[in-house]
Amino acid sequence: MCRDECADMNVLIYLIPAALALGLLALYGLFWSLKREQYDDLEGAAYRILQDDDIQEDALKDDGIHKEKK
């Protein structure tokens, strides 16, 4: 009954699942982060990115191992 309009509407067949999939992805993200306790320490996280523990800690650990071996 509405040949022209309905033809335009067909695009919804792709767009709606795409929108829902994106939404579900975000929801999965929320569940994932809750499970990983990402919101447990919001204040600490802000300062933790300033630490260069990735360098220091390795150095420390290496030291520890060497000392033990000696």
Next chain:
Amino acid sequence: MAASADYSHFVKTDKDGRSRLDLAIDGITCAACLDDIETAMKRLPGVTMARLNLTSHRLALTFDQSRVESGRLVGALEAIGYRAYPYEQRKVEADEAARFLMLLKCLGVAAFAAMNIMLFSISVWSGEASSMPQETRDFFHLLSGLIALPAAAYAGQPFFISAITAIRQGRLNMDVPIAIGVTLALALSVYETAHHAEHAYFDSAIMLLTFLLAGRVMDQAMRRKTRAAAGNLAALKGENALRFEPDDKDNLVLVPVAALAPGDRVLIRAGERVPADGEIEQGASAVDESAITGETSAKKVSVGDAIYAGSINAEGALTLRVTAAGHAALIDEAARLIEAAGAARSRYMRLSDRVSRLYAPAVHLTALLTGLTWFAFGASAHDALVIAISVLIITCPCALALAVPTVQAMASGAFFRAGLFLNDATGLEKLGEIDTVVFDKTGTLTLPEPRIANAREIAPELLQLAARLARSSHHPLALAVARSVGAAAPLPDAEETHGQGVAAPFGAHEARLGSAGFCGVDFSSADEASAIFIRHGDKWAKMAIRQTLRADAAEIVAGLRKKGMKIHILSGDRPEAVAPIARLLGVEDWRGGQKPADKIAFIEALKTQGDRVLMVGDGLNDAPALAAAYASLSPIDAVHLTQTQADAVFLGERLAPVASALEIARRARSLMRQNLTLAIAYNVVAVPVAMAGQASPLFAALAMSGSSILVTLNALRLRGPGKSASLPPKQAQNPGAARIEQAMAP
């Protein structure tokens, strides 16, 4: 003897053989502490993981118990300036955390569903006037339903569960109309979608859940924060006891009080707090039971006498055999009185429950009458039913259910900032109605421990010197001196002459702290027992040690009186000790020598006069009175049983939180009332529209979200600009200075 403490009681071992310990940490002021603490811990051998939570001020440690002792971990923290104590998560806190997580997940699901359904709904509403084909509309309704049904089943759990529990117990709460409204809205929408009808209410149902969950998450987040801070305080108060090892009679180990078991023998030195209830096995002394009975003069005890946890050993060393807690006659009596008094208290009905008890039947009846009326006037059964259900959807108490929790969340935040912890949300409502305040004296109006009463008259350098000397002694008077002045480094080479005093070389002369004879001062007076002297060269001073009023007690009591509160003092102490305090505070109605039952009788008498009584007290003897009063507060130093009876617990050495509590609660209560009125006003406007059959899904969405947002914004006013200025300033950073000032009071 001063070995590091043994905290193995708190250490948990996991499957892989690693030991875990959680510590509550005091003294974290900045982000740099994070680095300090974690690095210091990781440097210790055997520590595999150290992670500090900067929000809750807790440190999680994983370590190898064979390589490092738990006591050493705490010692290492103390060495870099942080006080730490093992923290044992209590069940309440774990439950609250789990509840919060569940609510957050529900909110996530509901918000996801609401956003996606709204996409379809808005298309349908805007397409209504133009040319949206029926197939498209049905398709959109179908999709909305597919999202809404599982989402509502998941996100609605908190409401459904609570509603079912309430109905089973034969009462109504706000969740009952919510659950009915949501369920009916979904059922109607499914039916309408299946019959290609114009309106579906999937969006209303889901949006309602989203708003309600947002309110609950807010409330729960605040509660959880308060709970965590209170848990830390409780842990950091954690005291240790010197226990004789069972197998080796001469070996003393410092263990946490929580690890004591009946039958253990502990040593209590002079000046120490009694760690557990028990019977004296060896030694004789005088104990200060002011924390238990309110009586300030010490009681003589000897072998065979029972003493209670929380009292202070004033003189000689005692060996105590721990008996099971709760077996002491005094505690049994208190528990019995609490039970009797508490029954009256549980009859209190919360504001929201009172409203919902009227609200639920009223709306269900309205819906029924609407349906019947339409049917009687010739509408089809289907139309009449749809209109009846739309009335229920419109009246689904979204704003009403948000009215109280949003204010509650804001108020517990304000309590938290004022140094108060709310034990129970009903307390907030009750505190707002108070018109009479009854204070206990010892430990409530006065500081829990004695201080120097005449500190202002003493030269500051002498006072400082006295404090430094006092650090080397465990004598109760020396402890009082050390407490009054605050931080002071102990003098090197200090030597204590037992029962006489402490002496140490300082500058050109020797400094002495102790009795008049020890200091070579010719001074004698009647109250010799509670005076201590300091001498340095020619200069000397007499320090009177007494229970002192809290710094702002007079000001706060006067402030409360100005607001029209009636003030009374009820004390377990001798009348002679109460009279000067009452005179100083200008309180006319005071009683001394009150037994717990007398206190209850007094409060009951006030209650029969129609007074709403707030009881503020700290001793074990106050616990029954706290339970009997309309609302109650206690300081954080109060004995455990008393704290659990209080609606809120306040921190610090000032009385100001009492005034803040009443002020915040009063404002919170009036905001709650305003919110409830707003929510009911919304119904008065919206219900006639629904009854007329004009409530389209668009109208429902606008009306419901509008009223919910209005109520939430109104609750935020509790924190609005200018409001916080009326709250008293935070406690002074330098407690020493504050204490010296307040010592002038009596």
